[in-house]
Amino acid sequence: MTVFQALIGQDAAVAELSRAARAAADVVAQRPVQLGAMTHAWLFTGPAGSGRSVAARALAAAVQCDRAEALMAADPTAAPGCGECLSCRTVRAGSHPDVRSIVPEGLSISVNEMRAVVGMAGRRPSLGRWQVVVIEDADRLTEGAANALLKAIEEPPERTIFLLCAPSTHPDDVVVTIRSRCRVVGLRIPPPAAIAEVLIADGIDPGTASWAAQASQGHVGRARRLARDDQARERREAVLAIPARLTSLNACFEAADHLVKAAEAEAKALTDDLDVTESDELKVALGAGGTGKGATGAARGSAGVLKELEKRQRSRATRLQRDALDRALVDLASFYRDVLLVQAGSPVLAAHPDFARDTATVARSIDQAGALVRLDEVLACRTAIELNVKPKIAIEAMTAALRLP
Template identity: 45%
Template sequence: MWDTLVGQRHVIDGLAEAVAGHGMTQSWLFTGPPGSGRSNAAIAFAAALQCPDGGCGECHECRTVLAGSHADVRLVRTDKLSLGVDDIRELVRAAALAPAGERWQIVIVEDADRLTEQANNALLKAVEEPSPRTVWMLCAPTVTDVLPTIRSRCRLMTLATPSTAEVAGFLERSLGVAPELASYAARASQGHIGRAKALARDEDTRRRRRQVVSYPVRLRGLADALRCAEELTAVTKEESDAVTAELDAREKADLDTAYGVVERGRRPREYGPALRELEKQQKSRATRRHRDVIDRGLMDLVSVYRDAIALATGAPADLVNEEIRADVERLAASSTPELNLRRIDWIFAAREQLLEFNVPPQMALESMMVALAGPGAQR
């Protein structure tokens, strides 16, 4: 059960002690970089708290928690850009109820960093004064992503980025991935477990990443910058659409069935508003998913410039992009570490525009690519 927490021994030990009654509290905050396993840690902890044996991984309690079907464990994740006050108020009401079983009522909020200000205020009192048998588990990238008054009332569990060797070993053990492919996926994912799985399993994912990491040596002027921005927008949209299309179709089919559209061949009056609400939610989810995929692409770009800096300065670390070492060497030879540091800053500025200020992706990426291909770019 704890096996999914790759490279997190200190977290596993701390949670196991809490399950045994040492340092247990009713409000927890799990932080860590993307892909480190924040929500997996919270779910495994919830299973251990519900398990009579402290987390055997085999009993009915463990299996239902891990499968997401336990009556007393509620996992909240959002496909929207934010979690609103109505969502949290409903959670707070549910958390105030006594658990159906003999142990805990557990609420896991996977995207605590996406709470609106009103939602944070609604959550504060529940975290501050939880019901006697209620446990709150909040997940966020960093402690600063959570309201100070909330995080001060939580016990903090910080997950680290697992090493390349740890991720590769996990892929070999759990998925049976060949060592060479496991090593590539572990390096390219930069410690992101979900990304590593996708890279190990799917050739299309590997193809899209190869395209993204080719951009630095292709940026020779304005035309190249605009072309690469257009390509990056398209390739990330392709990947996000591949994830959401099947889910959108399934939700639409479920809605049609619920309103009898399939059987009766006509649409009742209530169907129209329900369909519009579904389409609104799906559009919001698609927007968030696209931005998340772009964000991963930007971090792939950062890895190339970091590799170039490492080569230029003689840093002993292995290259993330070993498979394109020749391109990285060209980049290092045709620029300076100082310029590549500025390029990384420009990429992070684009991330901020996308994720914090909701700038349209095409516009943010064009501005970034023009900066990357500006003075000092290869000629």
């Protein structure tokens, strides 16, 4: 299994990245390089679940592949990235010394974090064939971080590749100056059949795999969670039951309260233990509990460091809460899409066939214009939360607008 097989339903992107991997091997071997096949900066775009970070890591593994020369000698059309050698495995595991990843846990990527990574990327490869920087969620770069990255991309070090991932090429996602210096690879939502095949290969029964692939709306990671995690299925069911129940203003406020509290609880469950572990480890590193000379002074100087850690932890919790709310809003948006399909008598397969009764109920209660207005309200709520409107205010405004007549 090559590293590119992890990209589901992305044949055009796989072909382009395979050419780039062959060109990267030619550069290392000092052979003539196919014109335009390789560049030092890439931008992977596409909707959530399309595999942006998977594509970036696949290319990172392919350019580091230990068996590149042997594969290309045996078959000139073959691409590096065997998926079995030490370099391929360590890149995919996130432990390769020459592949650095920025995966933001909080709301943004800071300038200090970017400067540190860019500085290390300017060195020559230590064990691998290239220095590779993978930046997931490049749309979270602060202005200072974007400027630090721009300088590195404008004057790229030799044998260094930058791989950025972002939802789109819109200036709000990636600034134009960076985008214009990157080769853009657009990824599409993989079809449900392709996702179902992957789930079946993972050992999931065909019926569950088919349902999860459709319900995930093209998001491979969420399809896996829905197929395996009872709590994920329960959260989805609770969200999709909301539209048919919004028959009074009180029901709207109750639904909003449920959505926000569920997102807070999900974020808290994911962060509580991690926060305690991080705080304890940092305190020990700063000399907590020490009795030797200087221990008291070290403890006095640790307050600022602990405060910075708490700030990062709050940012991470906020990010996780927003992500949980966003998943719920995507489900609601697809519910109203299903309503429109019912109203139009379309043969297109519904995203949530297990909620056909609720979909039919709402479809009878409102007309097509009403369904479109409600779909717009859900999407507007997503935008408001991205713009830092307090989640409870944004969700309450949305549920009030979704109320059935």
